[in-house]
Amino acid sequence: MKKKPANFKSYGKSLLKKIKRMRYKGKLIQKLTLLIAAIFVVSTASSFFIYYHNQQVTNNSLALEEAADLQQRYTLLLSEVKQIGLTQLQLVTSGYESDRVENLQESLHLYEQNYNYINDMIEGDEALEHYFSHFGNAFSTYEELNERYFLPGFEYEDRDRVRSRVTPHIVRTEDNINSVDDRIHTYLENSIDEARSELHSAITTTTIITITGTVFLVLVPLLFLLLFGKNVSSGVRLVMDRIEAYKAGNLHFKQSKTRYDEFHDINTALEEMGTSLRDVLESNEQAGKEVTHVAEQTSKASSEQLTAMEKLLETIHHFSNELDQQTDFTTTISSTTEQVSASSQEMQSSVELMTSQVNEVGSTSNQGVALMRELQETMKQLNENTEIASRKVSDMEQQLNEISAFMEGIDNIASQTNLLALNASIEATRAGAAGRSFSVVATEIRKLSSETNEFSTRTKEILANLGEETIQVVSAFDSFLIKSIETLEKTDVASTKFQDISEKNNHLTTQYNEMILSIEQINEAMESVVESVSQLVEGANYLQKNNHTFKGVIEKQTLSQKELTKLIASLYDTAQSLKKSS
Incomplete structure (x- = not known):
C-alpha cells in the first residue's frame, strides 16, 4: 500500500504558518493608504x-x-x-x-x-x-x-x-x-x-x-480608484481561476500570471492545498485497489477452504457409516480392519491437507489485520488533512469578508461624494447664472459617485459569489470528512472481523492437531485388533464416539467458514466504496 510522505504533517504546519503570516501582510492596505494619501494631496x-x-x-x-x-x-x-x-x-x-x-x-x-x-x-x-x-x-x-x-x-x-x-x-x-x-x-x-x-x-x-x-x-482620484479596483479584480480573478479549475477536477492547474501581494499568497496556499489533496486522493485510490485485491485473494482462499470443509464433512459422514457397519458386523473383523485402516489413512491425509489450508487462511487473516491497521492510520491522516484544508478555506472566506468590508468603505466615500455634489448643486442654483459652470461640475461629480456605487455593487456581487462558492467548498470538505470517518469505522469493523478469523483459525488448528492425535490412536488400536476382538469392539465404540464429536467440530468449523466468506464479501464492498469515494 502506498503510504503518505513522512513529512506531510510538517508540510501541513508550514502551510498553516504561511496562511497566518499572510494575514499580517499589508500590501493591499499599503496600496489603499497610498491611494488615500494621493487623494488627500x-x-x-x-x-x-x-x-x-x-x-x-x-x-x-x-x-x-x-x-x-x-x-x-x-x-x-x-x-x-x-x-x-x-x-x-x-x-x-x-x-x-x-x-x-x-x-x-x-x-x-x-x-x-x-x-x-x-x-x-x-x-x-x-x-x-x-x-x-x-x-x-x-x-x-x-x-x-x-x-x-x-x-x-x-x-x-x-x-x-x-x-x-x-x-x-x-x-x-x-x-x-x-x-x-x-x-x-x-x-x-x-x-x-x-x-x-x-x-x-x-x-x-x-x-x-x-x-x-x-x-x-x-479625475485623479477616479483614475486611482479605477487602477486600485482593477488590481483587486485581477487578484480575485486569479484566485477564482484556480477555484473553478479545482471545482472542475483539474488539481494540476497552473497559473499563467504572477502577483506579489496577498492574492499571490492565497493562490500559493490553494496550489499547495490542491497538491496535498491530489496526493491524498491518489493514496486513497491506491489503498482501495490494494484492499480490493486483498479482499479478492481472501475470498478465493475462503472459498477453497469452504470446499475443503464440505469435502471433509462428506468424508466424515462416510467414515461414520463405516463405523456403524463395523459395530454391526464384528464377525468380519479382518475385512473391517482393512477398511478402517484404509479410511484412517485417507482421513489422516485429508486432515493434513486441511491443516495446511487452515494455516494458509491464518496467514492470510494476519495479513488482513496488518493491512486494516495500515488503512486505519491512512484514514486518520486523511481526516487530519481534510480538517486542515477546511480551515484554510474558512480562513479565505474570512479574508473575503474583510474585502467586502473594504468595499463598504468605498460605498461610504461615494455616498459622501454624492452628498457633497448635491450641496454644490444647491449652492450653484442659489448663485444663479454665475454658478452654472459649477452646477455642471457638481452634476459630473454625482454621475461619478453613481458609477462608483455601481462598480462597488458589482464588486460585492462577485465577492458574494466567491463567498458562496467558498461555503460550498467547505461543505464538500465536511461531507468528505464524514465519508472518511464512516470509512474509518468500517475499516475498524473489518479489522475486528479479520482478528476474529485469525483467532478461529488458531482454534481450528488446535482441533485439527487433536484430530490427528486421535487418528494415530485409531491406528494403534487397529494394530492391536488382532489380539482381542473385545478390544476391537471397545475401540470401535470409542472411535464412533469420537467420530460424532469430530463431526460436530467439522460442522461448526464449516459454519464459521461460511461466516468468514460473508465477512470477506463485506470487506470487498467496503474496498469498492473506498475506491468510489476517492
Missing part, C-alpha cells in the same frame, strides 16, 4: 490653489470697495468745501444769521473729519497727497476766515469792507479746488477702473483655477 493642492485665488479676488474686491469709498468721501468733501464757501459768501452778503453760522461750524467740523479720513486712506500715494494738499489749504483758509469773521456773536461794522476782504479768498480757494477737481476725479476713476479690471481678471482666473482644480480633483 490632490485635494489639498487643489484647495490651496482655489483658496489662494479666492483671496486674490477678495483683495481686489476690497481694493475696489476702498476706491469707491474714497471717491464717495471725496464727493462729500468737495460738496462740503463748496457749501462752506457758499455759506461764508451768504453771511458776508446778507448779514449775520445764527442758523447759517451754526451750519458753517458743523460743515467745517464734518469737512475736517472727512479730510483727515481721506488723508489716512491716501497715505503713501504722492499724487493724491499733492492734489489733496489744496483741500488742506482750503480748509486752513476757511478756518481762518471763520475765526476772524464768522464766529457766533460777531457783528460786522463795515459789511462791504469785510465782503471785499473775504470774497477774494473764497473765490481763489474755489478756483484752486476746481483746478484739482478734474485731475482728482480722473485719478479716482482710473483707480476704480483699474481695480475693477483686476477684480474681473482675478475672478476669471479663479473660475478657471476652480474648474481645473475640480476636474483634477475628480
